[in-house]
Amino acid sequence: MSELTHIVKNMIQDKKDVVLSVLFGFLAGITAVGLFAANGYLISQAALEPPMYVLIAMVAVVKIGSFIRALSRYAERYYSHRATFTMLSDLRVYFYDKLERIGTSLFQTYRSGDLLSRVVGDVESLQNFFLRVLYPPIVMVLVFLSTIVFVSFYSLQVVICLLVGLILTAIIMPAWFAQKQKKVSSRILEERSQLSTDVAEWFYGFRELTIHQKLEEKEQHLVASSNRYIKEQEQAGIQSIFHQSMNMAVSLLVSWAVLAIGALLVAGGELDGLFLAMLIMISFIVFEQSVPMALFPIHYDESERAAKRLYSVVDQTEQKRPLSTQHNQCLYASPSIDFKKVSFAFLKDQRSTLTDVTVSFPAGSKTAIVGPSGSGKSTLLNLILKQFDAEGEILIDGVPISQFEQEIIWEKVNVVLQESHFFYGTVRDNLLLSDQNWTDEDLKQLLVDVQLPYLNLDDPVLEKGQNLSGGEKQRLAMARAIAKSGNLWLLDEPTSSLDSWTEQRLYERLFTQARNDTVIIVSHRLAGLEKMDQIIVMDQGKVIEVGSFSKLMKEKGYFYKLKQIEKSVLQ
Numbered sequence: 001m002s003e004l005t006h007i008v009k010n011m012i013q014d015k016k017d018v019v020l021s022v023l024f025g026f027l028a029g030i031t032a033v034g035l036f037a038a039n040g041y042l043i044s045q046a047a048l049e050p051p052m053y054v055l056i057a058m059v060a061v062v063k064i065g066s067f068i069r070a071l072s073r074y075a076e077r078y079y080s081h082r083a084t085f086t087m088l089s090d091l092r093v094y095f096y097d098k099l100e101r102i103g104t105s106l107f108q109t110y111r112s113g114d115l116l117s118r119v120v121g122d123v124e125s126l127q128n129f130f131l132r133v134l135y136p137p138i139v140m141v142l143v144f145l146s147t148i149v150f151v152s153f154y155s156l157q158v159v160i161c162l163l164v165g166l167i168l169t170a171i172i173m174p175a176w177f178a179q180k181q182k183k184v185s186s187r188i189l190e191e192r193s194q195l196s197t198d199v200a201e202w203f204y205g206f207r208e209l210t211i212h213q214k215l216e217e218k219e220q221h222l223v224a225s226s227n228r229y230i231k232e233q234e235q236a237g238i239q240s241i242f243h244q245s246m247n248m249a250v251s252l253l254v255s256w257a258v259l260a261i262g263a264l265l266v267a268g269g270e271l272d273g274l275f276l277a278m279l280i281m282i283s284f285i286v287f288e289q290s291v292p293m294a295l296f297p298i299h300y301d302e303s304e305r306a307a308k309r310l311y312s313v314v315d316q317t318e319q320k321r322p323l324s325t326q327h328n329q330c331l332y333a334s335p336s337i338d339f340k341k342v343s344f345a346f347l348k349d350q351r352s353t354l355t356d357v358t359v360s361f362p363a364g365s366k367t368a369i370v371g372p373s374g375s376g377k378s379t380l381l382n383l384i385l386k387q388f389d390a391e392g393e394i395l396i397d398g399v400p401i402s403q404f405e406q407e408i409i410w411e412k413v414n415v416v417l418q419e420s421h422f423f424y425g426t427v428r429d430n431l432l433l434s435d436q437n438w439t440d441e442d443l444k445q446l447l448v449d450v451q452l453p454y455l456n457l458d459d460p461v462l463e464k465g466q467n468l469s470g471g472e473k474q475r476l477a478m479a480r481a482i483a484k485s486g487n488l489w490l491l492d493e494p495t496s497s498l499d500s501w502t503e504q505r506l507y508e509r510l511f512t513q514a515r516n517d518t519v520i521i522v523s524h525r526l527a528g529l530e531k532m533d534q535i536i537v538m539d540q541g542k543v544i545e546v547g548s549f550s551k552l553m554k555e556k557g558y559f560y561k562l563k564q565i566e567k568s569v570l571q
């Protein structure tokens, strides 16, 4: 329930639409009852041949009633849908904001398709929360209470009959339907999430599936997933129609009961026959309010599950929120970074990716991190980006990293990771991702500087940079980092696909700009490291050597051996 309470609180911020929906819903319901009551009375009066003006006046009342009912129903739909759309849009923004904070560590727990299904599908499911769960019962109770007060002036027996009908159609039967529907609803959510996950994997892995000739097999799997989802939906559709019909049948039986009770009362002289048709008509229409209650538990259950699934993702972000933001000024200057006994494992109870790492990156220093694949180099950079929480202390300018907003760090860091994403658009669009203030002239010069003089700013870039070579992507990513005005550079093998000549030009450009900045480069290549202030050598998640190039070569340790191997391979 607590998750739905969040959503109710969220909706109450748009109080006006909520109140107007209830108000017009009540007006539409009560005018419908009044209209039918007037019709029933009119029929009975007409049989007694009253003066013409009485009939004309009553027909006029009925006409005005119909008009008010239609207008109120329209206003109710208008305000309730407006409130719903506002709620959905607020929810999307809220969840996007939360997901953005947690970043890539989200994928430790969720597959991308599942996340998509939660953020799109589950938010979509919540549209029924207001439209079918929150306000219709309020309107129903208000209309029923008003009707019962009116009917009590004519017959207490009919009041009891209506109350029994209300309890049956609005409480007992929906509760029974809910039991039956629960399993189906849960299967629908599971199948939707599975389908969404399969579709996402199919798209991401399309090329590999084609090359390994597994496309057809995967397609069949996808079709099977889709068929299961459709079948569950059909099942749910059939059940809900059945439940509505059952509820309607019971409400008609109640009307028959009103007719029988009314007839007995008229025969016994306890009720004026003039009002019998009116009471029957009232019982017909008043259950119009309770028939949709057949679907109330289904929508309630669906909304609750959707809210739970959404908030279970968000709760993670709450736990990871930084403590305070009071030190966010530190990153305006080139920062120093210190790791003190830092250990980290991606998953609990699994082997450590980093173990007792103690290392310093002084302000304005240039550091290279080298070591075999899988030794934890990229993970170390990711910890500086606050992508994950680690044990031990990470300090930026002497302040614990937990006290920095993740966004403040990202804002001030120039990053090139092993894989960079490129968006569908032009070269200009992809460069301006970092800083919108660059002029076309500056951007053209930047392309020349990163050794891409042949690219035009208006050249198209396809989704994920499909029309760019690996080396072009790396140079564009570097240009994007250069276009950003941070003082801390985190570069993870930024030139692994480049030839040595281009690589050297690129580094010249980079070091000219980053003269006073703190630079950390992860590299597999050992050439050109003489210029670095320090080299950190990692192996199996541990820092095994630290020092300048000449110091490490003199010590003839691990780095020296790596260098010898590289030399022998190149000879």
Ligand SMILES: Nc1ncnc2c1ncn2[C@@H]1O[C@H](COP(=O)(O)OP(=O)(O)OP(=O)(O)O)[C@@H](O)[C@H]1O
Residues within 6 Å of the ligand: 346, 347, 353, 371, 372, 373, 374, 375, 376, 377, 378, 379, 380
């Ligand atoms: N998202 C992840 N979830 C679980 N384990 C991961 C994840 N990313 C990396 N690892 C594991 O952590 C270890 C260190 O990975 P990391 O990418 O930091 O190494 P690296 O030294 O940068 O390797 P490379 O030089 O190949 O890029 C590896 O054993 C890897 O399998």
